[in-house]
Amino acid sequence: MLGLLVGVWATLRFSLLEPDPPANPDNLCDIFREHPVWYDYARDSEQRWGTPIATQMAFVFYESSFRSHARPPRTQLWGFIPWTRPTTAYGYAQALDPAWREYLEANGGGWFTVRTDMEYALDFVGWYNRLSHERLGIPFSSPRQLYLAYHEGRGGYARRSFEQKPAITGLASRVRNRAFRYDNQLKTCEQEFQCWRWYQFWPFCQS
Template sequence: MKCLVLSGVLLLGGCAAFAPAPPAHQDNLCDVFRQQPDWYDATRASYEKWGTPPWTQMAFIKRESSFRSHVRPPRTTLLGFIPWTRPSSAYGYAQAQDPVWGEYTDDAGGLFSSRSDMDDATDFIGWYNARTQRMTGVSLANPEHLYLAYHEGQGGYQRGSYRAKPAVMRAAREVATTASRYRGQLAACEAEFRCDGFFEVWPFCRG
């Protein structure tokens, strides 16, 4: 869901109010897509364009934002109680930071791409992982190492910076575990979300 552009003015007020609520059952990808069927379409479009499977995309997003569209890292405090700066510019479903988001919009996104829009977030993850594959050789079927490169950057990944960060390695393993579980779940329910034709009704869909 993108905010409206009217008479050349970007209407940001109220956008957060219309953002989808985070899924109630985030450990089951079928339940996630049943609550937000458009998210399935977003992951399929990204998969067909860039090659990262839907289950890996959604495992990344679960880890990064718990499916919250406008989340940012919490502010630090000054003197222990005064709200201060945020530790990074990460924002949105994919927690993309400003510099790399700018690279994405210049290369593959567009002027109105939004980190709080699931279509753009999944496209960003697909784009980033495709770049990881080109630069490092990591397979798009390897969510653990894709996430390490996602967190550390391709250069950091190649330098092995994650090896000194046990929390990052643990997070990558958790992403891989989630992706594996999501893959098995989606295999059992994906037909529900492939009913695109007007007269198609699950379980009698084509393909």
């Protein structure tokens, strides 16, 4: 009973604290100006797992449009009655229940490690891509291939299931294009976010 209450409290807490989607999601500099702590989370994930900041943020853009509680729309029974959802994808990174449980088991997550928190969503993206890199040989510099493995699962990617899904390959190409565009944008403004906290000062917060 106590565990259930703690879980409910944690869910409500994060629901109330999560920010709105950025006003200008097409510009990574503007995204981080509005939510500078997201830069910290993305940089921590990059340093821990290897996926570039811009690639992580491109994933989140296409997975959830930066909506913390995003879920797939419900199917309809008889064409008009709201029914079940097609998958268990949830949160910023649209992590499925099995993959999220694997992430928690591998990284010691607890009650406060939730998919609606950008910190853990970006860490999940980085962790998943690290496994794709290690098991499938996909370089971190290939956001399109990383996204195909993310969307189809590593087993599906190995079977090349995406070759029969032009919508998915097209989406992966858009993820790649946005990741490269975000990366070019970040090069013009990243220094702004390396010393934004009051206790950070040159030269200790430089990249």
